[in-house]
Amino acid sequence: VSALISGAAADGYSSGEALNIMAKLIREKVGRSFGYEWTSMAYQEENASSSTSIIFILAIVVAFLILAAQYESWTDPFAVIMGLPIALLGVVIGVMVMNLPISVYTQIGVVLLIALAAKNAILIVECARDYRAAGKSTEESAIEGGRVRLRPILMTSLAMVVGLLPLMFAMGVGANGNRALGTAAVGGMFIGMICQIFVVPALFVIFQYLQEKVKPIEWEDIDN
Numbered sequence: 001v002s003a004l005i006s007g008a009a010a011d012g013y014s015s016g017e018a019l020n021i022m023a024k025l026i027r028e029k030v031g032r033s034f035g036y037e038w039t040s041m042a043y044q045e046e047n048a049s050s051s052t053s054i055i056f057i058l059a060i061v062v063a064f065l066i067l068a069a070q071y072e073s074w075t076d077p078f079a080v081i082m083g084l085p086i087a088l089l090g091v092v093i094g095v096m097v098m099n100l101p102i103s104v105y106t107q108i109g110v111v112l113l114i115a116l117a118a119k120n121a122i123l124i125v126e127c128a129r130d131y132r133a134a135g136k137s138t139e140e141s142a143i144e145g146g147r148v149r150l151r152p153i154l155m156t157s158l159a160m161v162v163g164l165l166p167l168m169f170a171m172g173v174g175a176n177g178n179r180a181l182g183t184a185a186v187g188g189m190f191i192g193m194i195c196q197i198f199v200v201p202a203l204f205v206i207f208q209y210l211q212e213k214v215k216p217i218e219w220e221d222i223d224n
Helices: 015-029 040-050 052-071 076-081 084-098 104-133 138-148 150-168 175-214
Strands: none
Touching: 052 076, 052 104, 076 104, 076 175, 084 104, 084 175, 104 138, 104 150, 104 175, 138 150, 138 175, 150 175
16 A cells, blocks of 8 residues: 655745654654655655765865865864864854754755855964964964954954845745755854854964974074
């Protein structure tokens, strides 16, 4: 015996929420004696959501390899990559405040956020590396990198947050997807902007110390 059920999400609910509720109802009302499968758009959405974790991993790996080639170091990129979970914490907080589910749109916002949050960390690490190469101590380099890059980070991040606010509070057709995407980007960027200013310099000190333990820095101007 089989049955085909066709439907759509009610007003104010996303397709992801509708799929979750449908699966929950099947488990509660039918039990495990019957199975179910998704078809059409529901099938495509389920497949897309299951492959999201692979996309996250690939995005982080690609970012790490590019930074490793740019810095010619395997440790400095960790100072950038390790700052990304802070931005992900902002996504979780934003979704909880807005009472939104973790949907495909939220996951797309997280992928976008990986590049945007890494950009702030790259600015700090790059500047700190320059100060270290100029002869300052690791701690002084990290502090100066955070201080010098504070204004550019605040300006670019706040400009992006303000620009995405209409998407976060979207109304009308497609509002659920726009809100999920905007909330992920705004929440992650805002929290990441605040926390990365303090966390990334500390991470730079840790990984720069480890790198110099293995490969001491080579000064260009030995006399000074």
